[in-house]
Amino acid sequence: MLEIGVQRKDGVVSSEARNVPIPEPAENEVLIKVVATDSNPKDWKASARPVKINQGDDIAGTVHKVGKNVHDFKPGDRVAAFHRMFAPSGSYAEYAIAPASTTFFLPPNTSFESGATLPLASMTAALALYQHLGLPAPWNPVPKGKRVPLLIYGGSSAVGTFALKFAKLSGLGPIITIAGGGAEFVKSINAADYIVDYRKKNVVADVQKILDDEGVKLHHAFDAVSEHDSWKHVLDLLDKEGSERGKITMVDPPEPMVSEWPQGLEFSRVFVSSAYGEPHQWCNEEQAKVHRDFAYVFYRYMTLLLAEGRFVPHPYEVQPDGLLAVEKGVQALYDRKVSSKKLVYRVADTPGLDKYQ
Ligand SMILES: NC(=O)c1ccc[n+]([C@@H]2O[C@H](COP(=O)([O-])OP(=O)(O)OC[C@H]3O[C@@H](n4cnc5c(N)ncnc54)[C@H](OP(=O)(O)O)[C@@H]3O)[C@@H](O)[C@H]2O)c1
Structure with missing residues (x-):
């Protein structure tokens, strides 16, 4: 599958598209087929590292597979989830891993793009x-x-x-x-x-x-x-x-x-x-x-608030070229050019996705 690694050196963000195996969820984790993701300032703050890591933490998509102790989600469920920061298998990829405890249902009135703005922030x-x-x-x-x-x-x-x-x-x-x-x-x-x-x-x-x-x-x-x-x-x-x-x-x-x-x-x-x-x-x-x-309870409570229209996600702007736009998006955050919105990437918009398996 495709995964994007990100790095920042001297104020310049660079990225790498690479072919990696689809990860396996551990016993308390969920493997999600990512439909949409977004960037957080953390992605540039924490990317002054010697290697380009997959910094994506906001997952919105469908459950693909669950670990053996996960009882509340099943394949096909529409969810959003907070990926464990700095761990492998983040959301700048076709599939991503999150703890089941930080995964929550997206009600039908909430799009994947909207859902992607929620988990970390x-x-x-x-x-x-x-x-x-x-x-x-x-x-x-x-x-x-x-x-x-x-x-x-x-x-x-x-x-x-x-x-x-x-x-x-x-x-x-x-x-x-x-x-x-x-x-x-x-x-x-x-x-x-x-x-x-x-x-x-x-x-x-x-x-x-x-x-x-x-x-x-x-x-x-x-x-x-x-x-x-x-x-x-x-x-x-x-x-x-x-x-x-x-x-x-x-x-x-x-x-x-x-x-x-x-x-x-x-x-x-x-x-x-x-x-x-x-x-x-x-x-x-x-x-x-x-x-x-608290996070376990609050994420689930957010599903209720969203479903009842008592709470709405953050405004967002879908970036062209899907995951290939991550580099530009993280740079825009670094340059403080983003106000009152999230930059969202749709995996399906990524050119050349079929090159990766
Ligand atoms: N510790 C954590 O776990 C954690 C988690 C998430 C985020 N963060 C940090 O929290 C900060 C916000 O993150 P975010 O995702 O919410 O970022 P964001 O949406 O990209 O924040 C951009 C906003 O910051 C506002 N801003 C900049 N300087 C300001 C100032 N002096 N006074 C008031 N507003 C100002 C801008 O407001 P205007 O457009 O109105 O000028 C702009 O809308 C970042 O530093 C991020 O790294 C920390």
Whole structure:
């Protein structure tokens, strides 16, 4: 089968199309015939390696084969799935492997292309809000009359947009988000109560005014950007004095890492690998087990939300030439040329697929 390996050197992304055997699922895994996939910023961030690896993590397709302990999926099922990052058999290929626990059904109203936008980015948002920040889940929302303000930095990014949608379902508010060129898109999803433009340079003052006007203190913030001092702005805004501790969770750790956080403030980094139970610096083994169970439940809950039309995937743009467009797509992410959408590749659009077996 065809597989695409990706590498980045000195800001230039290159790729390699190669012929590899169709992989076999292990006992708790699912082998999926990929119909559509997309790219994540991780694909360039983690591709400065000596070899070109198949970086694709978002799978949408049909189940081809299941491991012997998999009881909830069968061949032919329409699914989306989160591939184990950096493991072999990613989604830039005709067939890909995912843990059964991070695989979920796509209801009939959700296309494979839409489904491909979901697995990695939506789970990052869900882990940030519900595991790292400990906010109420959508199935047990904030009671009417109670207010839980939330700041989401980067509302037009895929992760930020999913966070906004989940925050709305959880009944959080006021929801304040920071966006730039994607502000109109953020407005259109109708989830944020306030949108502040980071290009105007007075983010902190603008958000503080909103908090003051609303008469609330900020205790929860998700920094879905973690660049350009975004986290420093968040720190200025979090309440450090009240009895409740302010919490910030970030998609990337601060650069350089802060040696001492302001007292009374809880910092964490969300890393989506905990969705399949892998511990990391800000998530110990015990917490990672909890995250794995949470991800199992939340992915299945997403199927319900999608089927009922209470949640929609991210906007996407199908790239010409299927998997052969991965190189260009990852380069566009590296060059920060993508706003408010995912770049999706359809395997069937790949020229010369019949050369591979
Ligand atoms: N730790 C993890 O497990 C994990 C998982 C997923 C993603 N991530 C990281 O999270 C980040 C977002 O990922 P993604 O897939 O959501 O990316 P994405 O959709 O490609 O993000 C692009 C968006 O970032 C926004 N942005 C850039 N600079 C900004 C700023 N200073 N303030 C506010 N918004 C800004 C842009 O907004 P405008 O167009 O409005 O200007 C643009 O829409 C990436 O750094 C990624 O590597 C980490």
